[in-house]
Amino acid sequence: MASGALRRRRGAPFRVSVILIAAALVRLAASAADAAERTAASGPEPDWHVVSVASLLPPAACTASKAAASNSSALNVVHRHGPCSPLQARGTPPPHAELLNDDQARVHSIHRKIAAAASPVSDRARGAKGVTLPAQRGISLGTGNYVVSVGLGTPARGMTVVFDTGSDLSWVQCTPCSDCYEQKDPLFDPARSSTYSAVPCAAPECQGLDSRSCSPDRKCRYEVVYGDQSQTDGALARDTLTLTPSDTLPGFVFGCGERDTGLFGRADGLVGLGREKVSLSSQAASKYGAGFSYCLPSSSSAAGYLSLGGPAPANARFTAMETRRDTPSFYYVGLVGVKVAGRTVRVSPVVFAAAGTVIDSGTVITRLPPRAYAALRSKFARSMGRYGYKRAPALSILDTCYDFTGHTTVRIPSVALVFAGGAAVGLDFSGVLYVAKVAQACLAFAANGDGADVGILGNTQQKTLAVVYDVANNKIGFGANGCS
Template identity: 45%
Template sequence: MGGSFFCVFNGARLFLSLHMVMICFMHKGYTYGVEGKIASHTVSVSSLLPSPSCSPSTSKASSRKSTLEVIHKHGPCSPLVQDHNPLNHTEVLLQDESRVKWIQSQSSNRGDGLKASAMVSLPAKSGFTIGTGNYVVTIGLGMPKKDLTLVFDTGSGLTWTQCEPCIGSCYTQSEPIFNPSQSSSYANISCASTSCSQLGGSGCSGSTCLYSITYGDQSFSMGFFATEKLTITPTEVIDNFEFGCGQDNSGLFGRAAGLVGLSDNSISFVEQTAAKYGKYFSYCLPSTTSYTGHLTFGKDGGAPSSVSFTPLSKVPQSTQFYGISILGITLGGNRLSIPSMAFSSGGAIIDSGTVITRLPPTAYSALRTAFRNAMANYTMAPALSILDTCYDFSKESTIKVPLITFSFAGGVDADLGPKGIFFIASASQVCLAFAPNRADSNLGIYGNTQQKTFEVVYDVAGGKLGFGSNGCS
């Protein structure tokens, strides 16, 4: 976050003109106002665009004990080879919209999207998408261990993967589908167990517990609820981890083998590993698809000392999402005039799987107007799906971008870098990465674009969320 900046002229006390003050505060690609507050970034357009080659991060977190590498599933570092095709940005945003509708429906309907049911054959719905974000990690499952690449998601509780035999249908994934009959550590969970009852119903096949998870766009996974050995790193192994062994799965999951659920509920990874990791995890999402980040469990190795914590808040009518309190937005050093009720009426969550931050329309309108005014010297480009403020930077070598700062409860300010401000389709279509909800009363979502390069720390046991700058490339 912010630091202090000083100009000293031979130790003398000088009376500086406004012009001299501005020169004093022109430093390191930033423009500062007379009070020393950053007003804008000056960045090269080429630095905003991803590279075609993979540049693994040299993150400090790599030395921590329980750390997984985080990779953008469509980038050059991705093990999901078929996902290296150029991104269809419109499709990404449509998937994102589906996810937002699902999250907001869960919040308003008191559901968690998970229910147990009898095993039934459902028609394949290959045209539907789960929209669960862009970032994957690779973990080991079973004995002997089989590596699986899974989407990680702070908005979902159940961890699941596709399993043989596919009784209904299985979508195409990069790695071989997990076969529980080849693992000596696999066991089904009894229908009479407490774990089964926590799924929200009593779906059974004989005495064996079944699960069925359906997302708002009708993507689904269903199969046996089971336990298995989960390998995080060679020295970090979790026995009897409860997961969904999906034998009927449908949706465009991007060739990932399934999902790691990191939400705050009774069956999530966070709750199941509470004794080991203290309900504490952090991640850093890379600045572009060409870099890697990390997902770290527990406090081992410590989070960066620069982390500032805001209280986690309760989300109305839901227990699984991580609520945060947004108090205001500053653009170019000026606090936007947004009534506090605009943020408080619907509340907000932070979500690893939502790409574009959703703001109350009152707040979005103020941000868009101020941003367009600050960027008035640049050529606008056509809207991209839900994004209505886009620019053509194809003829620019450098651009000046106003700093956007989010203020959270507890006195925490998060200064967004340029890659946390824009959704970039190409140099000729660079869009402001925010969208409005339908009403101020809708749940707001702080998305993953705005989380890039921050060390985002979830101290679930302590009831707080931290932001640390420069967590990864």
């Protein structure tokens, strides 16, 4: 019995030691986690973003611009729902879920347009078979997030318009208007401009339109019907476009809308930067050079820029601009891979190349082929698991979300896009997460419904990058730190 008591006495210190060691390990782990948050601001690990939680949401007031434009034609670019926007209305912006649902509508419309253009069966033949076709001469503008301010006419009338790389024809609403949506500014009045003129039907600009007609006096009429059934109809015209007080573009061809309906918000119209001859960038090429660049700010409370022509940033990394004959308006890029936290996600370049990738200023969230997105999401989630962040509910099309409540800083794995030719473009933190609120910050990528659908490089992933469209040399570049 004495011997048993001795054994028990010898075992007790051992068990106490195990308990003490376990407790010490728990305290050590907790201390390490606390230390990571306390010292995060001193410098991130390689290939990780370290961000203050307090900075996740944009300020309520417009902040000073730190954009670096390349020439005198540069225009300020602002988010139409942010405090810097001339269109900002009283009250709160639309809910995030609504904006993302509208974004999906735009994506569907891009996919329909490209699929229809690639189909060997003509619209007429489809109609003969009794198939109902959506209008596909344009793209949904429900998510035209970014606007610029220009002047039109002589004297110049200030106009705030959406800028869109997925459209060609620029237009504003004009008076008299038989059916116009409500906009912030008065309608443009051609009668008050000494430089306004109608474009005749025989003019090359009219002949180049996809949908046109002639008035009884042989003046050109245009019609653009977007994928969500929004539309603008009116007279094709010329007038002086004022970019800055000292920089004008005489004889600019645009649409003077007289019947306009749809999801255009309170914007006065649109500036198209597509690849066709009627776009602003094409019309301005003789003066500024064949190309343009822009930088979208990291926050809806800051400003970026849109610049015609000008030199590319010294740090820009270029990839070939691909051309598709069936959809000549779109800018295609050769996306071939994705990296997370510095490591390549295992997806064959063939997956990305199957349908190609369009870069689009109007789409919010980048769309990837399903296999590529699944691999990206898995790698990102595993990396986030390193810090044990609490998961949050999905937000519309975004299914990988986190709750950062209670944290002072967060560590997020970097994401880089890899393009044909080897250009690897690292994304700003604002291009990795879409933050609806501190308790719901989501991976800012989504999957296409089908591997045959074209991929889309959206504007969230373009934030803070100087995006250079070098049309003359058929290449697109990305420069880091283009704006803040």
